[in-house]
Amino acid sequence: MSNKRERWHFKPDLNKQVSPYYQWPPKFRESLLCMFKAWSPLDVRIWVLLFSISIWMLFYPEIESCAVIGWSCVLPIWIRNVLTLLVVAGGLHLYFYTYNRQKTEEKYEARFLDPASSRFHFNSQLADNVFWVLIGTAGMLTFYEVLMMWFYANENPAPIKFADSPFWFLSVFLLVPGWTSFHFYWQHRAFHSPVLYKLGHDWHHRNVNVGPWSGAAVHPFEGFVWFSAVLLLLFVPSHPMHAIFLMQLQVITAVTTHVGFENARLPGGLGFRLGDFYHQLHHRFFECNYGTMSAPWDRWFGTYHDGSQSGDRQVAKRRNHSVVRSDD
Numbered sequence: 001m002s003n004k005r006e007r008w009h010f011k012p013d014l015n016k017q018v019s020p021y022y023q024w025p026p027k028f029r030e031s032l033l034c035m036f037k038a039w040s041p042l043d044v045r046i047w048v049l050l051f052s053i054s055i056w057m058l059f060y061p062e063i064e065s066c067a068v069i070g071w072s073c074v075l076p077i078w079i080r081n082v083l084t085l086l087v088v089a090g091g092l093h094l095y096f097y098t099y100n101r102q103k104t105e106e107k108y109e110a111r112f113l114d115p116a117s118s119r120f121h122f123n124s125q126l127a128d129n130v131f132w133v134l135i136g137t138a139g140m141l142t143f144y145e146v147l148m149m150w151f152y153a154n155e156n157p158a159p160i161k162f163a164d165s166p167f168w169f170l171s172v173f174l175l176v177p178g179w180t181s182f183h184f185y186w187q188h189r190a191f192h193s194p195v196l197y198k199l200g201h202d203w204h205h206r207n208v209n210v211g212p213w214s215g216a217a218v219h220p221f222e223g224f225v226w227f228s229a230v231l232l233l234l235f236v237p238s239h240p241m242h243a244i245f246l247m248q249l250q251v252i253t254a255v256t257t258h259v260g261f262e263n264a265r266l267p268g269g270l271g272f273r274l275g276d277f278y279h280q281l282h283h284r285f286f287e288c289n290y291g292t293m294s295a296p297w298d299r300w301f302g303t304y305h306d307g308s309q310s311g312d313r314q315v316a317k318r319r320n321h322s323v324v325r326s327d328d
Contacts, residue, residue, distance in 0.1 A: 009110035014306045022296040043273045052245035066149035078142040089255045092212035106262040119206045129213035137216045140223035148243040160237045172242045183229035185291030215258030281305045285315045
């Protein structure tokens, strides 16, 4: 395990980043500061929200146009999703990997992506990832967005209005990240069961050293389960903007958290938060960190890895125990 530890070029202290939301006794001040940080201009979330609002205002002048599903509804949504992924994932790849603008500053792994490997379709990590993102993930994202717009257009459920319930309307935006984090942990944990892992999740885990295109490169069946988180909004008062925000948050943060760098360095010494060392550890050791840093599930269920050598040993022990049980 020592050789693997030496591979980390940059390693943040995860124990200093543990979310205070679920700690006891409650830490109200720390929780409020954590929330402001998560929604600050130096984090992805607020920009995804603004982008989602822009989508609604620019592309959905009449929700009734989605009352009947046809190419006039499906094609513009699919094109927009493809363009979004090309701009976000493609832009980050160009900046960090093609043009190497940040060198290895705050890069978790010193090495870069595999130029050629038989593990991947087309014998290329980049080509494999790009193909499955633009074909599989963009298609599944479009499927759920069209479905949700069809439900809203047919008023089943009827969209709520900001003027009628401003507090709840805004609260849903704040609650969406918590729900997607909860859903991600349990669907991700399920996909690490032997049957589901072989059914498709192993495609994603071919990416041991990840890049921007790796995050959303999943098997179509996994994408079907992943984006199903949006269906909750059919059972709570919501608006199409909430659905768009939820799905865009899922796919865009999947891209940014796999970028392989902790921050994008900005003028003035500021860092725009991108990467996720917590999830990078999952790609390295597999049987740990199934969820997100903001949720307590890994710590509660004994699958938390903090990046330390003792964490390495715990993962190895858990793997060995799993092997022994399967042999029995």
